[in-house]
Amino acid sequence: MSDYKKIDAYLENNLNQSLEELAVYVAQPSISAQNLGLKECAQIVKSMLEKRGFTAQVMDTDGAPVVFGERKGKSDKTLLIYNHYDVQPPEPLELWESPPFEPVIRDGKMFGRGVSDDKSHLTSRLFALDAIMDSEGDLPCNVKFIVEGEEETSSVHLHDFIKHNLDILKADACVWEFGGVDHREVPMQYLGLRGICYVELSVESLGTDVHSGLGGSILPNAAWRLIWALNSLKGPDERIRIPGFYDNIVPPSARDRELMDALPDVADEYKKRYGAKGFIKGLTGGTDLKMEEVFVPTCTVCGLTSGYQGPGSKTVQPAFASAKVDFRLVVGQKPEDIVAKLRLHLDREGFGDVKIDFLGGEPAARTDPDDAFIKVVVDTAEEVFESKMEIVPMIGGSGPNYPFVHDLGLPVATMGLGYPDTKAHAPNENIRLDLYLKHARHMARVVKEFAK
Amino acid sequence: MSDYKKIDAYLENNLNQSLEELAVYVAQPSISAQNLGLKECAQIVKSMLEKRGFTAQVMDTDGAPVVFGERKGKSDKTLLIYNHYDVQPPEPLELWESPPFEPVIRDGKMFGRGVSDDKSHLTSRLFALDAIMDSEGDLPCNVKFIVEGEEETSSVHLHDFIKHNLDILKADACVWEFGGVDHREVPMQYLGLRGICYVELSVESLGTDVHSGLGGSILPNAAWRLIWALNSLKGPDERIRIPGFYDNIVPPSARDRELMDALPDVADEYKKRYGAKGFIKGLTGGTDLKMEEVFVPTCTVCGLTSGYQGPGSKTVQPAFASAKVDFRLVVGQKPEDIVAKLRLHLDREGFGDVKIDFLGGEPAARTDPDDAFIKVVVDTAEEVFESKMEIVPMIGGSGPNYPFVHDLGLPVATMGLGYPDTKAHAPNENIRLDLYLKHARHMARVVKEFAK
Numbered sequence: 070m071s072d073y074k075k076i077d078a079y080l081e082n083n084l085n086q087s088l089e090e091l092a093v094y095v096a097q098p099s100i101s102a103q104n105l106g107l108k109e110c111a112q113i114v115k116s117m118l119e120k121r122g123f124t125a126q127v128m129d130t131d132g133a134p135v136v137f138g139e140r141k142g143k144s145d146k147t148l149l150i151y152n153h154y155d156v157q158p159p160e161p162l163e164l165w166e167s168p169p170f171e172p173v174i175r176d177g178k179m180f181g182r183g184v185s186d187d188k189s190h191l192t193s194r195l196f197a198l199d200a201i202m203d204s205e206g207d208l209p210c211n212v213k214f215i216v217e218g219e220e221e222t223s224s225v226h227l228h229d230f231i232k233h234n235l236d237i238l239k240a241d242a243c244v245w246e247f248g249g250v251d252h253r254e255v256p257m258q259y260l261g262l263r264g265i266c267y268v269e270l271s272v273e274s275l276g277t278d279v280h281s282g283l284g285g286s287i288l289p290n291a292a293w294r295l296i297w298a299l300n301s302l303k304g305p306d307e308r309i310r311i312p313g314f315y316d317n318i319v320p321p322s323a324r325d326r327e328l329m330d331a332l333p334d335v336a337d338e339y340k341k342r343y344g345a346k347g348f349i350k351g352l353t354g355g356t357d358l359k360m361e362e363v364f365v366p367t368c369t370v371c372g373l374t375s376g377y378q379g380p381g382s383k384t385v386q387p388a389f390a391s392a393k394v395d396f397r398l399v400v401g402q403k404p405e406d407i408v409a410k411l412r413l414h415l416d417r418e419g420f421g422d423v424k425i426d427f428l429g430g431e432p433a434a435r436t437d438p439d440d441a442f443i444k445v446v447v448d449t450a451e452e453v454f455e456s457k458m459e460i461v462p463m464i465g466g467s468g469p470n471y472p473f474v475h476d477l478g479l480p481v482a483t484m485g486l487g488y489p490d491t492k493a494h495a496p497n498e499n500i501r502l503d504l505y506l507k508h509a510r511h512m513a514r515v516v517k518e519f520a521k
Numbered sequence: 522m523s524d525y526k527k528i529d530a531y532l533e534n535n536l537n538q539s540l541e542e543l544a545v546y547v548a549q550p551s552i553s554a555q556n557l558g559l560k561e562c563a564q565i566v567k568s569m570l571e572k573r574g575f576t577a578q579v580m581d582t583d584g585a586p587v588v589f590g591e592r593k594g595k596s597d598k599t600l601l602i603y604n605h606y607d608v609q610p611p612e613p614l615e616l617w618e619s620p621p622f623e624p625v626i627r628d629g630k631m632f633g634r635g636v637s638d639d640k641s642h643l644t645s646r647l648f649a650l651d652a653i654m655d656s657e658g659d660l661p662c663n664v665k666f667i668v669e670g671e672e673e674t675s676s677v678h679l680h681d682f683i684k685h686n687l688d689i690l691k692a693d694a695c696v697w698e699f700g701g702v703d704h705r706e707v708p709m710q711y712l713g714l715r716g717i718c719y720v721e722l723s724v725e726s727l728g729t730d731v732h733s734g735l736g737g738s739i740l741p742n743a744a745w746r747l748i749w750a751l752n753s754l755k756g757p758d759e760r761i762r763i764p765g766f767y768d769n770i771v772p773p774s775a776r777d778r779e780l781m782d783a784l785p786d787v788a789d790e791y792k793k794r795y796g797a798k799g800f801i802k803g804l805t806g807g808t809d810l811k812m813e814e815v816f817v818p819t820c821t822v823c824g825l826t827s828g829y830q831g832p833g834s835k836t837v838q839p840a841f842a843s844a845k846v847d848f849r850l851v852v853g854q855k856p857e858d859i860v861a862k863l864r865l866h867l868d869r870e871g872f873g874d875v876k877i878d879f880l881g882g883e884p885a886a887r888t889d890p891d892d893a894f895i896k897v898v899v900d901t902a903e904e905v906f907e908s909k910m911e912i913v914p915m916i917g918g919s920g921p922n923y924p925f926v927h928d929l930g931l932p933v934a935t936m937g938l939g940y941p942d943t944k945a946h947a948p949n950e951n952i953r954l955d956l957y958l959k960h961a962r963h964m965a966r967v968v969k970e971f972a973k
Contacts, residue, residue: 223834263734265836267834269834274797275796275797276795276797277794277795277796279795280917280918281819281821281847281849282715282849282916282917282918282919283791283917284795284821285819285820285821285847285849285917286813286814286815286819286849286917287791287800287801287802287804287813287814288791288797288800288801289797289801290821292822292823292824292825292844293755293821293822295825296748296751296752296822296825297752297756297757299748300748300749300752303745304749305749339739339740343727343728343729343731343740344727344728344840345726345727345728345740345741347741348739348740348741349740349741350739352739361738362735362738362739365738367733367737367738369733369736369742369745369838370742370744370748370827370828370838370839371733371828371829371834371835371836371837371838371839372827372829372830372839373744373747373748373825373826373827373828373830374825374826374827375824375825375826376822376823376824376825376845377823377824378824378825378826378845381554381674381880382675382719382721382823382845382847382881383823383824383845384717384719384823384847384919385823386821386822386823387822387823387824388795388796390825391830392744393828393829393830393835395733395737395834395836397734397737397738419757428833428834429834465732465734465735465737465738466734466735467734
């Protein structure tokens with residue numbers, strides 16, 4: 070790959086300039102959870118795109134605006150790059166070693182809120198395009214950017230935005246917002262995200278709390294109603310009891326198991342990291358544990374609240390109780406369908422008094438590990454990272470990849486500059502500058518090889 | 522009862538003086554939950570007793586001190602009067618129409634924290650003794666006062682105090698700290714209190730919270746563990762599943778049912794007051810509802826807490842969960858025995874990971890409705906309240922009457938100046954001055970008739 074000499078030299082020589090652009094971008098707070106600085110940040114993204122000759126526009130949604138940009142290239146092929154300009158809230162502030170919105174470089178790292186998730190991913194990708202244009206005068210293919218502002222608050226308006234803009238978003242492949250190396254410095258290719266269906270279940274059993282000396286004997290208790298309703302969803306065997314919950318599931322293939330088998334064992338690391346004595350469902354480790362982590366749907370109680378929760382005792386029976394319940398879905402399951410089945414189940418089990426609030430959802434989506442574009446991303450990684458990229462067919466988390474895979478029909482590849490100590494969502498979020506450069510070099514190769 | 526003319530006249534003429542003494546007592550904050558002003562308040566009680574020629578002492582416990590006072594009278598019989606000088610916290614302060622520790626009189630009522638529960642009960646009883654001594658120069662029998670400072674925090678040291686001071690507390694009958702009239706202005710005689718066993722159940726499933734995209738699939742969830750453990754205690758049929766829970770229970774007698782039958786129906790009032798659509802266990806009203814309210818033990822979840830409880834969604838699986846659980850006990854059950862059975866049950870059901878913290882307990886205790894002292898209290902009420910006192914053999918709430926009934930072997934009568942709008946434990950706590958006078962008149966009669 071000797072044709073990357075000039076590009077690599079450009080990247081080496083202009084790194085500081087790109088980091089300066091990143092620092093300006095990070096210095097602009099853009100906290101979607103607090104609706105802070107989003108419009109200002111969208112304008113910065115638009116300017117960065119226009120500076121490279123992109124036609125860019127800030128497009129309204131019912132939430133934060135989406136920045137869309139495109140630039141034609143030599144070939145007819147189109148690469149769509151997905152990023153987000155919003156960041157997590159920086160709190161707790163006292164744990165930051167330097168102010169979150171005053172990015173600084175120390176020890177070969179840049180620190181700041183959003184520097185890793187996801188602002189450096191955008192600027193390093195633009196930096197890669199700069200290098201190509203410097204070397205070749207033009208882009209080798211069409212490149213489109215979709216940069217949203219609500220990723221940290223569940224991308225609630227992104228699916229609708231994509232549905233309404235299928236034409237302008239038309240492409241042949243998609244690069245996902247994140248990626249990176251694991252603790253062995255091995256670059257990872259994550260090819261699927263589970264879906265999610267997040268609900269709040271609540272019960273109001275009385276008009277007011279009541280002394281437990283009276284209520285406990287004769288009046289309905291919201292906390293008990295909620296406990297029994299939740300118990301009807303899943304018992305200690307971990308099997309979800311909602312009729313039809315497991316219908317239509319697309320099971321993992323032999324190729325999936327083969328790919329999972331090739332990944333390192335996680336049992337000891339998880340036990341240590343999470344202070345776990347063991348795993349549920351009789352799991353001990355190996356491929357079975359890895360498969361369970363990503364290919365099986367779940368029902369997780371993330372929060373419970375009712376009545377008195379302070380120190381000591383209070384003898385009052387609560388009139389209200391609620392639970393946050395997170396279902397992770399696999400391919401074949403749909404959030405709306407799960408909510409409908411949950412309602413039916415609760416009604417049939419005598420829990421018509423349990424209210425369901427649907428707080429958000431997205432189906433699972435996957436990209437074929439043997440897709441040609443994935444092969445490009447995997448093959449080009451090896452030279453840059455000096456290690457073969459490993460393929461993870463599915464991860465346990467969720468994200469808005471479904472409309473890219475299903476509405477736009479794209480293969481979606483993950484690549485990036487994340488690493489285990491990057492502290493996304495936490496104080497002292499940071500990136501490693503060596504990985505910033507590597508991601509730009511990798512990106513330049515992906516664009517050029519994809520264009521062929 | 523013409524021999525009460527002089528006493529009644531004294532009470533009419535000296536009411537303001539007694540109310541001034543009450544105002545000084547109420548103005549002293551004495552919040553046991555916050556360990557605020559307790560020693561100062563105990564000294565005020567001691568002074569009030571000494572002013573009447575009582576030998577009084579402030580006696581240490583492992584918590585707030587107990588004030589004990591005694592004064593000899595003409596007969597050998599001894600009446601023990603139980604009160605408490607501590608009060609509930611006054612919060613929320615903004616809902617008070619006048620400051621909680623600046624007692625004021627308006628509209629025939631005195632307002633202030635603790636004025637009803639329980640400070641006016643002590644001063645009106647002292648006022649009654651003043652009237653007797655003014656009329657007769659001496660008390661007709663021995664009178665002892667036990668005034669504790671932890672009633673609002675479950676009287677945790679009272680049982681031990683009584684066990685260690687059986688000699689000085691020796692008596693023939695006991696007057697309880699509270700009592701009063703119902704919404705019909707009928708004075709009520711409450712003859713028993715259920716016991717209580719209050720525990721906190723908690724689970725720590727991991728060393729740290731974990732992203733629900735990972736934890737939900739393979740790691741133990743504290744919230745689920747707690748839900749399943751609680752569900753093992755009681756199902757929607759309301760039957761408590763702890764083996765042996767219902768052992769040794771002394772069932773209500775035919776006389777109990779006869780007394781409950783004579784009390785007014787509560788179904789409509791409860792539905793209205795608590796905004797209830799109906800009752801549990803298929804109850805609809807009548808004597809069955811009244812019996813269930815007081816003669817059946819319960820298991821009530823008073824609080825639940827785990828993970829995220831704010832608005833919207835958070836996809837984190839909690840490592841910790843806890844519940845406040847309140848068992849109301851009937852005669853024959855012992856709190857320590859219930860805790861032991863609970864532990865055994867949880868272990869047998871596979872919930873060895875659920876920790877039990879015992880937060881306090883007391884067995885149930887009752888006084889015979891046909892006891893001679895009860896007859897004195899009931900008979901003397903009629904002239905004062907112009908209505909026959911009604912006997913309630915048992916109430917659903919709990920209190921520290923067990924050591925009085927069982928360690929000291931006393932009949933315990935309730936009498937007082939409570940009324941439905943007295944707002945004990947709430948903002949704008951108040952007493953009606955007409956009931957203050959009536960309670961003093963009733964008390965004078967009880968002391969004199971008991972002494973005969």
